[in-house]
Amino acid sequence: MRIVLTSVLVDDQEKALHFYRDILGFKPKEDIPMGHHRWLTLVAPENPDGVELLLEPDEHPAAKPFKAALVADGIPCTSFGVADVQKEYQRLVELGVIFTQKPAAMGPVTTAVFDDTCGNLIQIAQRH
Amino acid sequence: MCPFGIMQQHCCMMVVYVIMDLDRLFHALADSTRRRLIDELAERDGQTLFELHVRMMQWHGAGLTRQALSRHLGVLEEVGLLRCEWQWRSKFHFLELEPLRRASAIWLGAYLKKPDRKGSMSHAHRAHERARR
Numbered sequence: 001m002r003i004v005l006t007s008v009l010v011d012d013q014e015k016a017l018h019f020y021r022d023i024l025g026f027k028p029k030e031d032i033p034m035g036h037h038r039w040l041t042l043v044a045p046e047n048p049d050g051v052e053l054l055l056e057p058d059e060h061p062a063a064k065p066f067k068a069a070l071v072a073d074g075i076p077c078t079s080f081g082v083a084d085v086q087k088e089y090q091r092l093v094e095l096g097v098i099f100t101q102k103p104a105a106m107g108p109v110t111t112a113v114f115d116d117t118c119g120n121l122i123q124i125a126q127r128h
Numbered sequence: 129m130c131p132f133g134i135m136q137q138h139c140c141m142m143v144v145y146v147i148m149d150l151d152r153l154f155h156a157l158a159d160s161t162r163r164r165l166i167d168e169l170a171e172r173d174g175q176t177l178f179e180l181h182v183r184m185m186q187w188h189g190a191g192l193t194r195q196a197l198s199r200h201l202g203v204l205e206e207v208g209l210l211r212c213e214w215q216w217r218s219k220f221h222f223l224e225l226e227p228l229r230r231a232s233a234i235w236l237g238a239y240l241k242k243p244d245r246k247g248s249m250s251h252a253h254r255a256h257e258r259a260r261r
Contacts, residue, residue, distance in 0.1 A: 071217045073194075074176020100218045101179045104172070107186050113178070115216060 005041070006051055008077060009058035009067060010118035013040055016055040019117050023095050024080075026053065058119060067119045074100050076113050076123035085110045085126040149207075150235060153227050156207045161188065162200050166209065169223035176218050177201070 010016035017040060020026050026042035029052055041052040058064055070077060082088045085103045089112050093099065100121055101113035111125045156162060161184070168183050169175065175183075177197065184192050201221060204210035211222045232240070 068217065072219050074178035074218050074220075076178070098216060100176055100216070100220075102172075104179065104183075106182050111182075113176075121218070 003051060005054055006078065007054035007056040008116065008118070008120055008122075009063050010055050010116075010120070011058055011064075012118060013038055013055050013057060016040075016116070016118045017042075020053065020055065023092070023097060055118075064119070071115075071119065071121055074113065074121065076121040078120075079111075079123040079125050082124045082126055085112050085124055088112075088124055149227075150231060153207045153209075153231055156203050156209060159200070159203075161192065161196075162204055164188075165200060165204060166223060169210075169221060173222050174213075174220045176220060180221065 008016075017028070020042050021028055025045065027045045027048065028040070029043045029048070030039055030041040032039040037057045040055045042055070043050055043052055058067060067077070089099065089103050092114060098115045099112055100115065101111070101123075103110055103112040109125045109127050111123050113121050113123050116122050164184065164187055165180065168180060177194065180201075181192070181194055181197050184197060201210060205212060208227045209224055211224050213220050213222060
């Protein structure tokens with residue numbers, strides 16, 4: 001058994017595609033129409049056969065209050081690995097991304113947390 | 129009812145209020161977790177519950193639950209040492225030093241002033257008496 005897919009619950013798939021592709025820099029992999037929505041996944045450009053990130057609609061009535069509660073407390077819904085948090089922070093800030101936590105050394109990692117514009121907070125982490 | 133009586137009553141109420149205020153403030157400070165929260169916010173002001181929780185876990189170990197942390201933050205907020213502010217859709221916590229300054233002005237400060245040979249101890253003694261009333 002392998003982990004091949006993970007997902008973020010997004011309020012708008014097209015907006016999410018723009019953010020995850022054009023701002024974060026992930027590469028689209030699958031884009032399959034499914035009724036009102038799409039099966040929309042992206043991968044890291046340096047690892048096209050790696051874990052796919054599914055941009056999943058947050059239509060379920062429980063999804064929005066759950067997301068809002070996490071965002072209120074500053075809790076990220078997932079974490080992506082980066083080589084240099086400080087550098088990535090500067091790059092994203094220049095692109096207009098809003099951070100709820102600036103880079104901070106937290107024991108064995110340095111982390112930062114930003115808003116994905118689709119109702120989630122995302123953490124970036126660098127292992128030392 | 130003479131005006132002097134009204135004044136006296138008013139002053140007494142002020143003293144009682146100040147003492148209660150000090151009691152609540154020192155109660156809030158009488159906990160190492162809450163003092164550590166003040167240290168963390170002094171180092172970086174304006175943190176979400178998540179960031180504070182991660183920082184506190186490094187210091188406290190796994191023993192501190194998010195619920196316990198929320199309660200500690202509530203105690204600090206009640207005495208005015210903490211101010212919460214919503215930015216975007218997240219809640220941020222900021223340190224407020226005014227209650228500590230007030231505590232210093234109305235009681236602690238008297239002990240921390242340099243002794244001036246004459247009368248300094250009696251001044252501190254009077255401050256002590258006031259605090260006990």
